């Protein structure tokens with residue numbers, strides 16, 4: 001069965017867009033990483049907050065439907081993921097990113113590859129580099145990489161990652177089901193989509209590191225983007241308001257961490273399935289002078305060979321049907337414009 005790595009193989013990325021800066025040794029922002037003053041570095045709005053939903057609330061389905069439609073992003077509490085698991089995965093990510101650069105380069109993502117250490121895939125679309133390093137895991141890809149990094153002690157990393165991926169899969173399945181139920185679609189479609197996604201190989205785990213930056217007002221952690229798959233679950237439990245979302249007519253809004261909550265955002269594939277009722281949210285990450293921020297994002301998606309199209313039988317579809325693999329290739333070529341390319 002092909003997986004997400006195969007979907008990216010035809011879109012190689014140049015090494016200069018994969019090898020991150022050696023952030024540990026740098027004391028000023030080089031020109032290559034200095035972003036011009038632009039809208040994405042404008043002051044943010046702190047007074048508005050995205051919805052926080054208790055998953056044990058009997059109205060969770062309605063609340064999720066409303067938040068997905070109105071915001072494309074929300075936080076969940078009472079999600080059943082133990083705090084120890086959230087902390088363990090963050091701790092392993094910090095251990096990985098604290099390694100010397102020569103070690104991290106041993107597991108560098110290859111130009112045609114999708115897993116391993118490197119800059120974000122969106123890097124080639126911007127003229128400046130981001131203040132960010134990432135580590136992407138698809139399926140059990142972390143095993144070989146962890147053996148390279150810690151030949152005598154790779155088990156700890158792999159166990160934490162495996163356990164985390166399993167738990168995220170359960171939670172993503174639960175949230176996807178609630179999200180789909182709140183759309184006006186048939187019971188059969190809901191059941192078959194949720195089940196086939198659960199059995200799929202279309203998920204990825206991304207460890208993100210945003211090192212301390214000597215001039216945070218001129219650098220950006222992750223440039224504005226939407227996530228590509230169905231939904232993303234983000235663990236930013238112990239951190240500051242570095243994640244921001246863009247809201248039309250308002251501007252950039254900070255997503256303040258709620259203790260022990262997880263952030264859930266709608267991705268492009270759910271945008272298509274819902275016929276744009278649940279919009280994928282445009283977001284970015286800023287950096288800090290004295291805080292090395294770590295986040296862990298789980299991307300949940302269907303099989304790469306499945307067909308995605310608006311599910312409603314009563315609405316006129318505004319997107320054509322296409323395979324997940326085809327959407328990934330359109331996104332790899334056109335980034336933000338991908339959805340407009342498939343509009344009917």
Ligand SMILES: C=C1C[C@]23C[C@@]1(O)CC[C@H]2[C@@]12CCC[C@@](C)(C(=O)O1)[C@H]2[C@@H]3C(=O)O
Pocket residue numbers: 004114120121122123136203204206222225226227228229299
């Ligand atoms: C499944 C995936 C989503 C992602 C590309 C990836 O193969 C694994 C990394 C993911 C990530 C994380 C940082 C932001 C992002 C846009 C990127 O460049 O790599 C997302 C990708 C995405 O959602 O398109």
Ligand SMILES: O=C(O)CCC(=O)C(=O)O
Pocket residue numbers: 206208222227234236242243283285294295296297
């Ligand atoms: O680090 C964050 O808060 C967001 C990360 C993100 O947007 C991503 O991994 O796609």
Ligand SMILES: [Fe+2]
Pocket residue numbers: 225226227283
């Ligand atoms: Fe993202």
